[in-house]
Amino acid sequence: MGMKAISKLKSMMPPSLSRHCSHTPTASRNAANHPPSSLLDDFTRFCYQRDLPRAIRAMDAMQRLGLHADAVTYSELIKCCLSRRAIAEATLVRNHIFSGGYEPKTFLVNTLINMYVKFDHLEEAQALFDQMTERNVVSWTTMISAYCNVKLNDKALKLMVLMIRDGVRPNMFTYSSVLRACDSLFNLGQLHCGIFKAGLDSDVFVRSALIDIYAKWGELRCALCVFGEMVTGDSVVWNSIIGAFAQNNDGDGALNLFKRMKRAGFQADQPTLTSVLRACTGLALLELGTQVHVHVLKYDQDLILNNALLDMYCKCGSLEDAKSVFDRMVEKDVISWSTMIAGLAQNGYSREALNLFELMKVSGTKPNYITILGVLFACSHAGLVEDGWYHFRSMKNVYKIDPGREHFGCMIDLLGRAGKLDEAIKLIDEMEYEPDAIIWRPLLDACRVHQNMDVAEYAAKQVLNLDPEDAGTYILLSNIYANSQRWEDVAEVRKNMRERGVRKEPGCSWIEVNKQIHAFILGDSSHPQIVEINRQLNLLIHKLREVGYIPDTSFVLRDLEGEQKDDSIRYHSEKLAIAFGLMSLSRGKTIRIRKNLRICGDCHIFAKLTAKVENRTIVIRDPIRYHHFQDGICSCGDYW
DNA sequence: ATAGGGTTAG
Numbered sequence: 001m002g003m004k005a006i007s008k009l010k011s012m013m014p015p016s017l018s019r020h021c022s023h024t025p026t027a028s029r030n031a032a033n034h035p036p037s038s039l040l041d042d043f044t045r046f047c048y049q050r051d052l053p054r055a056i057r058a059m060d061a062m063q064r065l066g067l068h069a070d071a072v073t074y075s076e077l078i079k080c081c082l083s084r085r086a087i088a089e090a091t092l093v094r095n096h097i098f099s100g101g102y103e104p105k106t107f108l109v110n111t112l113i114n115m116y117v118k119f120d121h122l123e124e125a126q127a128l129f130d131q132m133t134e135r136n137v138v139s140w141t142t143m144i145s146a147y148c149n150v151k152l153n154d155k156a157l158k159l160m161v162l163m164i165r166d167g168v169r170p171n172m173f174t175y176s177s178v179l180r181a182c183d184s185l186f187n188l189g190q191l192h193c194g195i196f197k198a199g200l201d202s203d204v205f206v207r208s209a210l211i212d213i214y215a216k217w218g219e220l221r222c223a224l225c226v227f228g229e230m231v232t233g234d235s236v237v238w239n240s241i242i243g244a245f246a247q248n249n250d251g252d253g254a255l256n257l258f259k260r261m262k263r264a265g266f267q268a269d270q271p272t273l274t275s276v277l278r279a280c281t282g283l284a285l286l287e288l289g290t291q292v293h294v295h296v297l298k299y300d301q302d303l304i305l306n307n308a309l310l311d312m313y314c315k316c317g318s319l320e321d322a323k324s325v326f327d328r329m330v331e332k333d334v335i336s337w338s339t340m341i342a343g344l345a346q347n348g349y350s351r352e353a354l355n356l357f358e359l360m361k362v363s364g365t366k367p368n369y370i371t372i373l374g375v376l377f378a379c380s381h382a383g384l385v386e387d388g389w390y391h392f393r394s395m396k397n398v399y400k401i402d403p404g405r406e407h408f409g410c411m412i413d414l415l416g417r418a419g420k421l422d423e424a425i426k427l428i429d430e431m432e433y434e435p436d437a438i439i440w441r442p443l444l445d446a447c448r449v450h451q452n453m454d455v456a457e458y459a460a461k462q463v464l465n466l467d468p469e470d471a472g473t474y475i476l477l478s479n480i481y482a483n484s485q486r487w488e489d490v491a492e493v494r495k496n497m498r499e500r501g502v503r504k505e506p507g508c509s510w511i512e513v514n515k516q517i518h519a520f521i522l523g524d525s526s527h528p529q530i531v532e533i534n535r536q537l538n539l540l541i542h543k544l545r546e547v548g549y550i551p552d553t554s555f556v557l558r559d560l561e562g563e564q565k566d567d568s569i570r571y572h573s574e575k576l577a578i579a580f581g582l583m584s585l586s587r588g589k590t591i592r593i594r595k596n597l598r599i600c601g602d603c604h605i606f607a608k609l610t611a612k613v614e615n616r617t618i619v620i621r622d623p624i625r626y627h628h629f630q631d632g633i634c635s636c637g638d639y640w
Numbered sequence: 641a642t643a644g645g646g647t648t649a650g
Contacts, residue, residue, distance in 0.1 A: 075641075106641090107641060108641085109641095110641045110642075111641050112641095113641085113642095114641060114642075136641095136642095137642075138641050138642045139641085139642085140642085141641095141642040141643075142641075142642050143642095144642090145642065145643070171642085171643090172643065172644095173642045173643040174642080174643080175643080176642095176643040176644050177642080177643055177644085178643095179644090180644095203643090203644090204644075205643050205644045206643085206644080207644080208643095208644040208645060209643075209644050209645095210644095211644090211645090212644075212645070234644090235645085236644055236645045237644080237645080238645085239644095239645040239646075240644070240645050241645095242645085242646095243645060243646060244645095246646085247646090269645090269646095270645095270646065271645045271646040272645085272646080273646080274645095274646035274647065275645085275646060277646090277647090278646080278647075302646090303647080304646050304647045305646075305647080306647085307646095307647040307648070308646070308647050308648095309647095310647085310648095311647070311648065314648095333647090334648080335647055335648045336647085336648085337648090338648045338649085339647075339648045340648095341648095342648070342649075343648095368648090369649080370648050370649050371648080371649095373648090373649055373650090374648080374649080377649090406649070406650070438650080
């Protein structure tokens, strides 16, 4: 059929139909010197060759002639714009596609929407979506997942409701994105029901999304249920469940699942190793963590994995290894710097932490909320009041970070430890926040160190008003009264505790020997070698007495949340763990202990003397910080 | 054309 014949045919069509044709009669007349068919061919070729400038030029000519190509060609062009981040060109393409009253297919509009989402132009994407006359499951899912990615959970959930009302059934793509938007266990349950009804519960994407969201809501049992229904193996689902346990501080659970994963024949990849390292971090398993390090070397460019490795070494008290990982990292982000700064500070190297913060500023990485917490922690544990004030003020002025409750808590800790209780109280008064436990607790700690009974009593009562379950504070309050021989008040506190059913957590210490964890719990003699351990402990105490050790049971006010006086200081769990470490770890090996309560003054002296007499390095990690005992002194400078 | 897993404090 000749060109004239086509024109004739088209001119007979109603205008609404002829708009959809690739060229109009006017167009073919104007294109006498450039046949439309070859223009279209050129355009198609340029698109597939990814020759963006030429494709755009051809498109321009087509637009002047009112020509349109097919949807697949346009989607090639859009891919090309995306890969070059060519936003201006992308907009030209969009305008061209809608020019001349042309109505693109749903498929093509979806591609355009997706393009704007990837360019982070959600308003444009939403505008296109709103204009659509026919929205399919892909259109809806693209928008929903876009809102999930920017954490506009409300919008995502609302769109899902509208989608269902519109008669479009969500598919596995929709569910695997929208699950992240759950803002309550209730709507999570509803979505899970929908998944069951649609028969999508066996999809691995849906499954891993379910595990992940249940874990985020702390529902490990539900996560395990979803995981347990898995028939076909999938490494991402494994990573989801291992991550679920690691993130909920169940390191044991994470490590057990990791073993099962390996037995099931799956290779550990970056997310697996990251979660395993996090589990080691939580359990203070330096030996296992070091073993994992070997496998990390395969992925030595992975930033997140290196950050997890760095944190593991910091939290296991192995600063030399941490520093070498940090120095070797080719890429460092705000988390790497923050981890290293906090790690140095918690291990007692405050000056180094502050020096590193200066380096961080020079490096061009902007500190965040958490970085500053590490910096203030460093100041408070080194008694650097002036530096503390300087950084506290500069966070708002220089970095535009509003100080949060935690930052005030750190400042109160800093002032309180330095004996400036008045200034600390003044800061609480000036603070715009309503004081809570994060504020009162450091004040209480300061009272403990500086033996200020009146303020301590006040602060303790404030903490208990806010958290009537806080065992450590009851103990402290009771000890404060005991110290002033206020026995009736002591009895009253104990009665309150009993009535509320508050029980003090027993002191517990852990030590890793040959990749096995040995736990020592106060008053528990179930360790198979307990007789030998006690013998060793008695010998040690005898040796220490010779160099002047006197068991001190008077650490009343020094023991805020530590094991209590009447727990019999002699059997505090870390003493047993130290004795066990001495007998089972070869000479020259560092004894590393993790415990659940803060170390008491007597155990602190005990550890210092043991380190000297036995010529050992001892590291004790308590819930807040680390003590490196060496040659009779501790890295905390007796200031904790 | 649309989807899932990992890191700092508390």
